[in-house]
Amino acid sequence: MSPSFLSRSVALALTVSFALAAPGAFAAAPAAAHTAAAAGVQRQAVAKGLYELAYSPLQNALFVASSGGFGDDAGPAQVLRLDPKTLAVQARIPLERKAFGVVLDDVGHRLYVGNTVDTSVTVVDTAQNKAIGTVQLMEKVVGKDGKSYYSHDLRELVVDAPNHRLYVTGHSQEGSVLFVVDTQSLTLVDTIAGLGNAKAPGLALDTAGKQVYTSNLLGELVRVGTDSGKVEQRFRISAEQPMNIALDPSSPRLFVTDQGLEMIRSYQGNSIAGFVSRHPGKRVLVLDRSTGQELASIATDAGPLGILLDAPRKRLYVTNREAGTVTAYDSDSYQQLASWSVPTHPNSLALDAKNNVLYVSIKNGEADPKGGEESVARIELGS
Template sequence: TATNKSVGIVQLMEKKVGKDGKAAYTHDLRELVVDGANNRLYVTGHSGEGSVLFVVDTQSLKVINTIPGLGNAKAPGLALDAKAKRVYTSNLLAEVVTVGTDSGKVEQRFKVSAEQPMNIALDPAGKRLFVTDQGSEMIRKYQASSSGFESKHPGQRVLVLDRTTGKELASIPTDAGPLGILLDAPRKRLYVTNRDGGTVTAYNSDTYKQVATYAVPTHPNSLALDAKKNVLYVTVKNGDSEPKGSEESVARIAL
């Protein structure tokens, strides 16, 4: 960061020739999380033919494992419990899948009541898992193409789960298209980006009551917190009306 230059490149996969005769990468990349104490980087690679978890050594910048079994669907969510040596992922088969960081294998999977489980936030002090359930019509149409799928919930909420059993503990209504999620455990605040609503909503993480709404441009996406300064940063994706090639932005919210 001091020089604003690349210090290395990690090649997660190679291109393969598909049935159409064209070379392409086997997985799309979405989320990553760093385990600094153990020099590990975890990256979800999702694919309808089988999503995986890439494990990277952050010192050598080499892939040391590719863990299969995250589900034959897109796997958007990722959270790390370094103390318990667990990685949690979500997929669009309405599953939460748990991977052991020591075993390098899928150790648990359970169905959840969220039809479109997206990003995940972990309660470090308890058993709770917070999952955005997006409720996207586009995703619903994609899911409908799967045999036997029947939509039973419109989404647009945060689902609170017991991460050991998958049991639903609470359902928190959000604005349209909830996506990114971040838990500030010391301050008991849960923040959610609502991609289609153009807002960031804040909740008391104990009572699940909404305490604030912040309007941001177009499509709020991901979240990062400067806990020391109590400042929230929000990446903002361009909308369809933005000129092609225009720069995207980051919003700063002083909490």
């Protein structure tokens, strides 16, 4: 198997899953943490190949990306518009390219959809329920075998709506980059290099601070200035598999899932010179984003990936893909407050903040029927 093939295979796996600071406090989950009853979780199978989702307060709708899956039994690429109370499909928005990551500009009625395997972004008009354009972020290159391929895969997207900018990570072990798109002209305006010679799964935007943060599988947190268009600082962190990032707008904290999967550990050993595994993961790392200092390490269930911070309520939510759970924490004390069982592989999160309802996309596993539809769960969080 060629290194380039291995690289792209693991990139897809990351998509479906993806000066040392003094050690911080380790917050173990208390034995008395509440486990929610199955009756508290509403769930509905809706389509094949589900990935990220976004809730629209203005339209009171839930949007979910569906790649359709892969292989002979793949379904159509689409964005589904769901009723946020019943999870019934209200509209199916067809796409020409497979859908993975999403980010919503609710005021602008735009959903930006990452076409991971095509290194492009599809723009969906959420008021009209239709795709209105595609932004190609990179052209194919020709490999040594004479075949054309995209050198970078996409993962996360964030939008700075007031400043008309969309940021998208393009990750590659040859050198990950940050794509910058003008959301008015729908054109690529910059490709910022220097995110590290490794996959760069995480992405978070600090609008007020005019900074973007990314993580990479070298165990780094990288800060990019949105005005300078350059990497301004990088920190070595103890997270070995830093995945998704949640940013606290009211403090310097970043919350980073450290996944701890053997598949990724094997990939790191094969692709990163001198790699030695030193931490089992299965945690959320809390960092001071101004210094890179580790503030705390929060124990999670197996395979933490998606992360969402409800800052006003001081709640942190995490999807644990391997354990099949979603866990809730107090974002100040770092103590676990609740856990919900949503097997097989809970993936991404969205929040209806007004009604305090959490939404989860759930991937099928090997034991599930081949080619079966994947699910969305609705969790009433209460007061």
